[in-house]
Amino acid sequence: MKQQKKTFKEKLKNEMLKSGQFYVKLCFTILFAVIFVVxxxxxxGFNYCYATIYGNNFQSNPFQIHFIDVGRGDCILIKLPTNQTMLIDTGEEEYSLRVCEYITQYMIAEDMDKVDYFLITHPDTDHIGxxxxxxxxxEVVNFLRPPVISISEYERGSxxxxxxxxxxTYDNVINxxxxxxITMHFAIDGMSLNLGECKITCLSPTEEVKQSSNNYSVVLMIEYQNKKFLFMGDCENSIESRIVDKYGNNLNADLLKVGHHGSNTSTSQKLLDAVKPQYAVISTDGNSQYFPNAKVIERLNNANSQVLSTAKMGTILFTIEDNNIVFAKATRPPNYLAIIFACFLTIVLIVWENPFKNLNMPYFQKKIAK
Ligand SMILES: [Zn+2]
Structure with missing residues (x-):
């Protein structure tokens, strides 16, 4: 065996020195590159590079809210204390692969296998794309939708x-x-779900026909451990006003998912006076002066709310620890395997190709001459 090894080494050396040095090197370089790619x-590796960063900061905590970064759109993943999952909206279609990857990673980490409640707030593509x-x-168990009918339902007279x-887009989803x-429910003002210690109440829309798609937005209040989380969808001022008139101080919440990506059509002073949120989350890309609007930020600051945006932080996670709301930016652990193999490949290529051979350095020249 030893003899064989020696002969192979010698053969290889001779081959390289004689004629095929370049091609032998090339073959080995290609071989190592193929091993690395495989x-x-x-x-x-590709998912690691391109996927939305999965936030595992609060892994196994029974209650988690993930504001997934989908640019100017909404996508909120919630782990409920009943060990169930709720998804509110999805962002534009271009983010769908990244969102699916994120949810898959969440399901693996939390040992889940289905979306128990999937809510689409209203038919705009930045929410249902x-x-x-x-x-x-x-597997979606319950599909919650606003009281808006699709093209096919209209044609059937439903x-x-x-x-x-x-x-x-909306028609395809409903069809x-x-x-x-899939079990479908219309989410309408007054509807509520009691899931263990967690209560979810729908505050809007009413059944009346609205002028704008945004105003069909399903508004949800989620209550858990004396903490309240208010999700406004893309509701505009007129709807906010109706909700405040109806619910008054019951709207008081610890966290506000700011309406319509921080646009000035939403988050009125009237709403803020009733909600008084400790945290205000804006789901946007930061590429426009209207989303979020400076006046909205000013109103939130004046209301002493801590403003967090996905444009600045990427995916943001919330949970409750020791009766306090805590949040974190989703972070990604380094992919050690990829780093090790990248280093390995670099070393192999340097040693094999010997980049010093063309330099006028007596030490290396000497070595090569040997
Ligand atoms: Zn929107």
């Missing part, structure tokens, strides 16, 4: 009392839910 791909992909990828959305017999 290992990188088989270890989810990825909804079809979500329903195709995960729910004539509700408003109507003309987009095919998919019918075809796959």
């Amino acid at each position: 290992i990188f791909v088989s270890n989810n 990825g909804a079809l992909k979500i329903m195709q990828t995960f 729910y004539p009392e509700y408003g109507y959305d003309e987009t095919y 998919y839910a019918y075809q796959n017999q």
Whole structure:
């Protein structure tokens, strides 16, 4: 065996010295590069580079809220204390793969296998663009939707009392839910869910027909351990005003998911006076002066709210620890395997190609001459 090894080494050396030095080097370089690519791909290297960073900061905590960064759009993943999952909106379609990857990582980490409640707040694409992909990828147990009918429902004459959305994106989502017999519920003011110690109440919309799609937004209040979380969708001032008139001081909440990505059409002083949020989360990309609007930020600052935006922080996570709300920016552990193999490949290429050979350095020249 030893003899064989020696012969191989000698043969290789002779080969390189004689004629094929360049090609031998090239073959080995290609071999190492292929090994690296295979290992990188088989270890989810591409997903690691391009996926939305999964936030595992509060892993195994029974209550978690993940504001997933989907640019100017909403996508909120909630782990409920009943060991169930709720997803509110999905962002634009272009984010759907990243959102699916994020939810998959969440499910692995939390030992979950389905989306128990999937809520679409209203038919705009920055909220439902990825909804079809979500329903195709995960088992959705309950599908919650606003009282807005799709093109197909309109043609069938279903729910004539509700408003109507003309987009095919919404129509496809609703049709998919019918075809796959996913249990559908209309989320309407007054509806509530009691899930263990957690109570979820719907504060809007009412059943009346609205002028703008934003005003169909489903507004939710989630209460858990004496903490309250208010999700406004894209509601505008007129709806905020109605909610404040109806619910008054009951709107007081620790966290406000700011309406309509921080636009000045929402987050009125009237709403802030009633909610008085400790934290205000804005889901936006920061590429426009209107989302968020400086006046909204000023109103939130004056209300002593800590403003957090996905544009600045990426994905943001919240939980409750020792009766306090805590938050964190989603961080990603380094992919050690990829780093080790990148270092390994670099060393192999340097040693093999010997980049010093062309330099006028007597030490290396000497070595090479040997
Ligand atoms: Zn929106």
